[in-house]
Amino acid sequence: MIIGAIEAGGTKFVCGIGNEKGEVLERISFPTEQPEKTLAQVVAYFEDKQVEAIGIGSFGPINIDRASPQFGYVTTTPKPGWANYPLLPELQKAFDVPMGWDTDVNAAALGEATWGAAKGLDSCLYYTIGTGVGVGVFVEGRMVHGLVHPEGGHVLTRRHPQDTYEGKCPYHGDCLEGMAAGPAIEARWKVKGSELPADHPAWEMEAFYIGQALASAILLLSPKKIILGGGVMHQLQLFPLIREQVRINLKGYVAAEALDTGIDDYIVPPGLGDNAGLSGSLALGLRALAEAQA
Numbered sequence: 001m002i003i004g005a006i007e008a009g010g011t012k013f014v015c016g017i018g019n020e021k022g023e024v025l026e027r028i029s030f031p032t033e034q035p036e037k038t039l040a041q042v043v044a045y046f047e048d049k050q051v052e053a054i055g056i057g058s059f060g061p062i063n064i065d066r067a068s069p070q071f072g073y074v075t076t077t078p079k080p081g082w083a084n085y086p087l088l089p090e091l092q093k094a095f096d097v098p099m100g101w102d103t104d105v106n107a108a109a110l111g112e113a114t115w116g117a118a119k120g121l122d123s124c125l126y127y128t129i130g131t132g133v134g135v136g137v138f139v140e141g142r143m144v145h146g147l148v149h150p151e152g153g154h155v156l157t158r159r160h161p162q163d164t165y166e167g168k169c170p171y172h173g174d175c176l177e178g179m180a181a182g183p184a185i186e187a188r189w190k191v192k193g194s195e196l197p198a199d200h201p202a203w204e205m206e207a208f209y210i211g212q213a214l215a216s217a218i219l220l221l222s223p224k225k226i227i228l229g230g231g232v233m234h235q236l237q238l239f240p241l242i243r244e245q246v247r248i249n250l251k252g253y254v255a256a257e258a259l260d261t262g263i264d265d266y267i268v269p270p271g272l273g274d275n276a277g278l279s280g281s282l283a284l285g286l287r288a289l290a291e292a293q294a
Contacts (some may be wrong), residue, residue: 003289004051004097005281006042007104008058008087010079011131013038015045018282022115024275032059034081035090043094053292055100055284057107057277058087060134064102064145072101078170098292100284104128104277106143106150108229108270109136111280117271118225125223126276127152129210130230133177136280139221153177155216160208162201163188180209182232198237207238211245214267218246218254229270236269243267 005024007014009032016027030041046054061077063070072088088101102110109118109126118124118138126136135152137144144150154175165188169178178184185193189202196202214226228242243263250259258266270276 002049002051003282003285004046004049004054004095005278005285006054006056006058006091007107007277007281008032008056009104009277010059010077013042014278015042016278016282017049017051018279020286022111022272022279022282024278024282027278032079035085035087039087039090039094042091046095051095051097051285053098053100053285053289054091054095055107055281055286055288056088056091057102057104057281057284059132060103061148061151062087062101062103064149098285098288100281100286100288102143102284103134103136103149104280105134105136106138107136107280107284108276109138109227109280110143110283111272111276111278112225112227112270113138114283115272115279116276117227117268119271121224123221123223124225124227125152125217125221126227126229126270127210127213127233128230128277129180129228129232130182133181133230135217137221137223139223152213152217153181155213157209157212160205163205176209176213180206180232185232193232193235198235203235203238203241206232206235207241207245210238210242211249214242214246215249218250218259222254224258226267227270227276228267229274229276233269239267239269 001020014029018024061075063073074082074085112118122141123139128134133153137150167174167178168184272279
């Protein structure tokens with residue numbers, strides 16, 4: 001069985017093929033440019049792959065309401081050229097196979113729940129903290145949708161006492177993404193996060209913001225695992241700092257071993273590494289195929 005997978009990111013598209021075991025057999029990536037040019041590269045890649053289904057995990061916001069005429073569209077993104085773009089319909093014109101469609105972070109959460117760090121659990125959260133901040137929510141065996149879909153990167157935060165940075169988000173200023181995404185780190189410290197030493201005060205401040213968000217998510221959704229991916233989280237020194245901030249914010253209110261002696265195994269990096277998004281898109285494709293065959 002060959003399934004196609006597309007991790008449609010705001011910075012780059014990753015395309016690949018894999019199988020029903022979640023194994024990624026090959027992958028390519030290219031920059032996210034204007035839609036027509038980007039989609040031409042996607043179509044060219046899959047033309048000779050003979051895939052049985054394709055899963056697409058897309059940057060957002062996106063329309064995931066199957067009853068809507070705009071189902072499959074990218075909606076209010078600030079990415080030039082992509083606002084209100086019919087990404088899924090354009091792919092359906094090119095390939096007559098079942099297609100799964102969801103946010104990139106929901107796909108990553110599904111991938112981690114199927115084959116990765118949350119395998120065997122019926123709930124998890126997947127945060128990507130990189131160019132932006134997104135949150136995928138997998139609860140009781142399914143991805144959470146609703147009015148639109150979770151936008152946990154834009155939750156409001158309390159400001160760090162020593163932080164004078166105004167915030168990077170063009171919509172909200174000092175929301176989680178505006179304070180903790182990669183561009184905010186660079187704007188605040190005038191250097192890319194990857195160039196800062198592990199003991200730089202930037203990381204304590206970063207953990208302050210992320211820890212707040214995770215504590216709120218734990219109180220609201222009670223996930224059985226939290227997975228932190230994205231380029232910023234390649235700074236592994238963040239994990240113990242974030243875990244401590246979660247403890248500080250919860251103040252022992254949630255009585256669970258996972259938040260006490262087990263917290264090192266509760267807030268973790270992706271089990272699938274940098275393949276979380278692509279593997280999640282494989283899982284979306286497999287679900288779409290199963291639905292079509294039912």
